[in-house]
Amino acid sequence: MGTVVVGVDGSGGSTEALKWAADESRRRNAHLRIVGVWQPPIYAFPGFEAAGADHDHLQALAEERLCAYAEEVMAGSGADWDLVVREGQAAWVLADEARDAELLVVGSRGHGGVRSALLGSVSTQLAHHAPCPVAIIRPDRHETGEG
Template sequence: MSDPAESEIVVGVDGSSSSKAALRWAVRQAGLTGAGVRAVAAWEFPAFYSWEGGPMPPEEFEQTARKSLDDAVDEVEHQTVGPVRISREIMHGHSAQVLLDAAEGAELLVVGSRGHGSFYGALLGSVSQRCAQHARCPVVIVREE
């Protein structure tokens, strides 16, 4: 096991209640192990977006992801007892791949589960499922509280 001062728990944050539950879980675990937490949010252009125009200008996609990440981390930080360092990172790309890349070298990857049924999970694909299958570190999947 590596030095706790260098240990990192990566957690995916998208503003959903399940991702906030995952962030809370990751912070509690970090408090127990002395690890740091890296909260990661991904953003990408939706499939229906075109350069001629869309629901919002391109730069607003990243700004929206950043605000969602900041709001979630701020909320959890106010509930945290003890010193746990939480860093924030916004990355462009598909959520699952962003988290897999971010978790390279991490002690643990924590993601929320939206709890879609098997039909919708198969149809839409599952970020948590892809992370569990392809991560090079242990993965914890947290359901909404």
Template structure:
């Protein structure tokens, strides 16, 4: 019986690598692929902006990033068959919610955060501790590494 593989996507290179890995695993197992991206207003938004910026739709931007990531990382058939999920809210919680009932959750080792020195990103660290299913963290390249991880 086929299951579902959930993969977190934010457009970063580690998330594209995780997306490729998850798609290859789904092809091997016959599982469906669900690509998830989340968005939320920055914490400083309320203090800096009295209201929403005209012509700025963070949900639409997240959808565009997700579409571009799937088109860039996967062949057209795999991209077309993936379920695309855009969630308003915090990334770790969005992934944990999406992973309910999934056979596997896949994330990159770090995403769009500014903390490049972290060994494991905050999202990947959180989901490995709290996921309702097995988690694969796809590692990127590290300094001094000659080839892909």
């Protein structure tokens, strides 16, 4: 059995991607790996750490929130799935999780212009560097069957 990997962050775009990936994993008779990525807070002063912002607490919080999100979206989907939550830069973590996957699925937030030119996007980075085919799902396309 192969694996379909989908990146999620709880946004509307990632919900569409997750629904699409669940459908696709069933069509392929593949396991669905749902991957959430978090980044630690960045502070303006070198060496400054906010009280209570320890790594284990932040990891547990991310796992709790993403698990609840995944369970809600996946309820009744019939897909075979698991959840992985990791710290890091989203494109790098998703590419690593997809190293043996048949397909990597991500949502598109539709950022354009200067913001995308300066910052790039996770979907753009993955389209160029992922170790497997990438499906980029645009928001509001899942229900209509478009895109």
